[in-house]
Amino acid sequence: MEHSVKRMCELLEVTRSGYYAWHPEEPGVRELENQVLLEQIRIEYKSSRQTYGSPRIRASLLRKGIACGRHRVARLMRKSGLSPQKRHRWHPMTTRRRPGAIPASNRLNLDFSATTANAKWVSDFTYIDTAEGWLYLVIILDLFSRKVVGWAMAEQLSSTLVETALDMALRTRQPKTALLHHSDQGSQYTSDVYRGKLTDANIQLSKVVSLSEP
Secondary structure, three states, X not given: OOOOHHHHHHHHOOOHHHHHHHOOOOOOHHHHHHHHHHHHHHHHHHHOOOOOOHHHHHHHHHHOOOOOOHHHHHHHHHHHOOOOOOOOOOOOOOOOOOOOOXXXXXXXXXXXXOXXXXXXXXXXXXEEEEOOEEEEEEEEEXXXXXXXXXXXXXXXXXXXXXXXHHHHHHHHHOOXXXXXXXXXXXXXXXXXXXXXXXXXXXXXXXXXXXXXXX
């Protein structure tokens, strides 16, 4: 036989608040759903290196097919003390001249026009911030078509990266006449191996001259 909580408290001479403190209610369906959702939120928060706020975490969850409202995600994050951390404004440095390297002349001289393909190539680095860390990307662009003719990506910045991009450009375009290759004066572009590849391909080197240089 089942009795109401009120009747049992009267028979045992205890208060209802005392009973609930001793025997708390089981979590309801909504509370269980919130617990599951919170675990998913924690995973996304950790994957973002603690940089995602509730809008970006909700977007990540929706892409994975996890239905959730923006206010609900924000409330659970706030209740659990999950807030995006400020990121350090650090960026990789891509241009460092090799000691003793003799820079080439700036033969391009800001003339970024080209009348034929494989007449002028320009190359440069960029870096991409991902959840796994920094990725370095180098591209070689043909100024005539404005198309990328060679590229390479890696976790480390090295001369091998620019060599891989150059090998791709030479393999895909197979230039038959002399062309101009313009880049900065970073150690990757001034390495002996890279310069040797340019010489073997009959490619003339052109370098950016910084404002601090004569």
